[in-house]
Amino acid sequence: MTEESSSAIKNWLSLDFDEATRSEASSFSPQECADRLDPHKRLTFGTAGLRAKMGAGFDRMNCLTVMQATQGLCVYLLDTYGEKALREQGVVIGYDGRHNSRKFAHVTAAVFISKDTKVYLFDKSTTCTPFTPYLVKRNDCLCGVQVTASHNPKEDNGYKVYGRNGAQIAPPTDEEISGRIADNLKPWKESLDLLDLDGTGLLKSNLCVCEPYDDVFDSYMNRITAELCRFPDKNAHCQLRFVYTAMHGVGLPFTTGLISKFGFPQGTVDVLQSQALPDPEFPTVKFPNPEEKGALDLAL
Structure with a gap:
């Protein structure tokens, strides 16, 4: 292994907290290190959030890149709305049935919970994407995150962000969030402490989050029926x-x-x-x- 590869792996392992991707990165070839462990090649956060293949590396969807994105999003919300609004109005998080979607959603929740945010987490079941922005708008939450890659191949996953108005974020919001991601790349210890890192990688069971599934299912169905x-x-x-x-x-x-x-x-x-x-x-x-x-x- 070259000195450059060894250094790249060491840097990745200093940040990554998920055993699966730590193990994957540890066996990377020099070319894989150059392609996937170069911090300058990290995923770009845009109006569609994030979407990429899953796996180890700054250019992939994994627990680290999801936590980094969420930390940036959280800081953006704090800067824009303040601690009181984030704590009381909260955020909505949902996920689809892809590999790692639930884990990515729990990592997202951990970041917000670490900042005393009210979190509505659809965790009774996987959920369709419209439920997340619907609940954001209905409850006047500050944002929503849906972990999904829609119709992409099975190797992919994604991270869609909805604003307070229930719509997908638009410029310059994406650029402002991206800048805060770049300033918050080291995982917050307070977030890591909320996750079962030695087991499932999910939130520890004693954490309190709001489970909105049944309420939103009925509310959404009734609203759509009444209007359409x-x-x-x-x-x-x-x-x-x-x-x-x-x-x-x-x-x-x-x-x-x-x-x-x-x-x-x-x-x-x-x-x-x-x-x-x-x-x-x-x-x-x-x-x-x-x-x-x-x-x-x-x-x-």
């Missing part, structure tokens, strides 16, 4: 039939729930069972994007 269900009588007599696939994502309970709330007859929708439940391996579809050629072959 304009022809319930026609819906009730609909004779068309549809096929629905979640493509191994998290959409099944929310989609079927809304179809029922809109009053469509039972049996209107045929659910493709082989793709109905969350599966981080996406075993039947390489790109879970309906726009990709072949993605809907099983459904059709």
Whole structure:
């Protein structure tokens, strides 16, 4: 191993607190060290937040880069709104069914909890992305974070940030957050102390967070139905039939729930069972994007 590689690995290990990526980085070749452990090649935080392959390295989605992003976001919120607002109004965090999504969400929560922030963490189950910005807007929270890579390949994950208005952040907010990330790269000890680093890597079980799943599920469904269900009588007599696939994502309970709330007859929708439940391996579809050629072959 070259001196440069050894130095790069040592620097990474001084920051990384997740055993899986520490082990991965320790076995990197000199080229991998140059490509992935160079701090100057770190993930760029933009209006879409973060999105990249998972794995060790500053250019990947992992517990360290998620914690660094969250520390920057937290400092931005403190600078913009103040301690009292962050503590009382809080933030919303949700996640999908991909590998590491729950762990990344818990790392995100730990950072905010360490600053006495009120945290609404969807942790009863994976959740669809719209629930997070919906709760931000409904409860006047300061921001929302959804850990998801949408329709990307299984190797990827992402970190989407929503502002106080419930919309995806826009310039110059992303640049202001990015600057604070760069100033807060060392993991905060107070955050690390909240995580079970010797076990699951998740939040320690005695921590108090708000679990909003059931409340938001009902509230969201009722709100959407009230605003968008304009022809319930026609819906009730609909004779068309549809096929629905979640493509191994998290959409099944929310989609079927809304179809029922809109009053469509039972049996209107045929659910493709082989793709109905969350599966981080996406075993039947390489790109879970309906726009990709072949993605809907099983459904059709």
